[in-house]
Amino acid sequence: MSMAKLLMEVRVLLEVDVNHEEVLESIRSSLKENNAELLDFDEVPIAFGIEALNLFIQAPEEEEITTKVLEGLRIIEGVSSVEIGRTSRM
Numbered sequence: 682m683s684m685a686k687l688l689m690e691v692r693v694l695l696e697v698d699v700n701h702e703e704v705l706e707s708i709r710s711s712l713k714e715n716n717a718e719l720l721d722f723d724e725v726p727i728a729f730g731i732e733a734l735n736l737f738i739q740a741p742e743e744e745e746i747t748t749k750v751l752e753g754l755r756i757i758e759g760v761s762s763v764e765i766g767r768t769s770r771m
Contacts, residue, residue, distance in 0.1 A: 685742040688720075689750065690766035693734045694727070699759035701734070708736065711753035716741050735766075742770065 695704060701724065709719050717740035725733045736754075740746050747765065754763045 686771040687740050687742050687746065687768055688771050689736075689738045689740060689747065689768045691736045691738060691751070691754065692725075692764050692766060693736060693754060694761040694763075695732050695734065696759050696761045697730045701732075704734070704757060704759040707757045707759075708734075708754060711757060712738060712740075712750065715746065715749045715753060717746070717750055731761075739771065 693704075693708070695701070705719075705722070712719055717738050719736060720739050721737040723735040725735055727733055738750060740750055747768065751763050751765060754760060
């Protein structure tokens with residue numbers, strides 16, 4: 682029997698003048714370390730050159746996975762803040 686999956690919606694606020702492609706590559710790498718995957722993302726302009734990425738992440742349903750994923754995203758260079766939106770079981 683395969684383990685259930687979670688779908689997480691996460692908003693990542695980027696620092697000003699950051700290279701989105703480099704940040705996305707780091708995000709994919711960080712997620713892979715936790716057996717999670719970036720399914721999709723939206724770029725959202727905020728104000729004054731600040732932008733956010735709405736990430737749609739699939740991860741295995743296991744203990745502390747949300748915490749592990751968020752902590753991995755917070756330490757990426759170019760990321761200002763991270764907040765979880767919705768989480769649902771797939």
